[in-house]
Amino acid sequence: MITKEHYFHLLDGLRGIAALIVMWRHTGYFWGGWTIPQSYLAVDLFFVLSGVVVANAYEARLRAGLAPARFALLRLIRLYPLYLLGSLLGLIPVAAALLGLLPPSLATPLPLVLLAAALLLPLVSEPNLFPLNSPAWSLFFELGANLAYAAVLRYLDSALLAAIMLASALGLALALQAAPGQGLHGGYSPATMxxxxxxxxxxxxxxxxxxxxxxxxxxxxxxxxxxxxxxGALVLAGLLAVLLARPPAPLRPWFDLAAVTMVFPLLIYLAMGCRVSGRAAQACALLGAISYPLYVLHVPLGRLVNGALGQLLAPPPVMAVAGLVFAGVLLPLCWLLDQRVDAPLRRWLMRRNGIVVK
Known part of the structure; x- marks a missing residue:
């Protein structure tokens, strides 16, 4: 196991930057529809980071006898509380639609929507698998990968790892061949699961x-x-170069495939070898702390603000100012939620389940 001092600070910083980019993408209504072109690929960066962090934290413990069910509980404690908060916030527009204040937004009966949300399960009857909080699709797939990893770890040698990665890369290539215009922007809808x-x-x-x-x-x-x-500067420049790129339409599918299968792993590996300290480490730690709250809360909160402004018929300049205020309030709110709500709640849940809190 590699200690945090070796590489975690820079990886935390990357995770925070990726969360900010995803937030920008999903709040384009504040910016006249302008978004970072390839920002959907930030999710693939999250997936690679998750593999590094989860393996570092749990592989030795799983090999030493940590039961997969116990591991699943630990991952749920980490992910579920803020996911649930985001889903509850996502209920507010639904309630407004039921009261006739907004147009109907769900084709599925509300009790089924609530049950699926509570169980962190996708709804294949909706355009978005998680209609109350659309980014949760990636949490569903990430948790599934976590559980599969724990289940097969005893057999997960280099050959099996290579086979899983090769099969996944071939699947991505086939998807790109079938729908080249889509790129790798998929996973959030029933058709792209x-x-x-x-x-x-x-x-x-x-x-x-x-x-x-x-x-x-x-x-x-x-x-x-x-x-x-x-x-660190080279890693950040490489990440921004990928996400800001505008490849020609015929090249976009293969640009996405190269970014996901080669560029992102290379950037993260370079970041793993950087040991930052002082203010740089503090900044990275701050970005890491806000990353998960920001990821799971920005869509439902943004929809609430956008819905209110839409009712007022706010012009574009007002929307841009509202976007700046929204981000300026949301970022410190995410830090407070992480430090004062989520972290204490997770420690309490771990103690309640007999898990030693370090």
Whole structure:
């Protein structure tokens, strides 16, 4: 296991930046519809990061006897509370529609929607698998990958890892051939669930493979000081170059495939070798702390603000100002939720379930 001082700070920073990019994408109504072109690929970065972090935190414990069911409980404690809060916030527009204040937004009976949301299960009867909080589709696939990882870990040697990644990459290539105009923007709808499965299948297990290679002793020496700063800048520049790119339509499918299967794993591996400290480490830790609350709360909260402004027929300049205020309030709110609500609640849940809190 590699300690946080070696690489976690920079990975936390990447996770926070990716969450900010996803928020920008989903709140385009504030910015006149402008979004970062390839921002949907940030989810694939999350999947690789998840593989690294989960393997680092749990692989040794699973091999030492941690039961897969106990592991599943730990992952639910980590993901579920803020997911539930986001889903409850997503109920507000539904309630407004039931009162006649907004147009109907659901084709599925509300009790079934509530049951599926409570169980973190997708609804194939809706255009979005998680209509109360659409980004939750990636949590569903990530949790599935986590559970599969724990279930097959005893057999998960290099050959099986390579087979899973190869099969997932081939699935992505087939999906791109079938719908090249879609790119790899899939997984959130019933028609694209297979794409989501392949995205998480490649990304998560690529993260596991990266950590194992990093721990094998064949890696380059850790970079510190100015070298770490330079490496971190190169990683950030590479990430932004991918997400801001506008590849020609014929090349977009293969651009997406190369980004997901090669560029993102390479960037994360470079980041793993950077040891940052001081204010840089503090900034990365802050970005990491807000990343998950931001990811699961920005859509329902943004919809509430957008719905209210839509009722007032706010012009574009007002919308842009509202977007800035929204982001300015949401980011510190996410930090407070992480520090004062989610972290204490998770510690309490772990103690209640007899889990030692370190």
């Amino acid at each position: 297979a794409v989501g499965l392949c995205r998480v299948g490649y990304g998560f297990f690529a993260g596991v493979a990266l950590l194992r290679y990093f721990n094998s002793g064949r890696r380059a020496p850790l970079r510190r000081g100015a070298r770490a700063w330079l490496c």
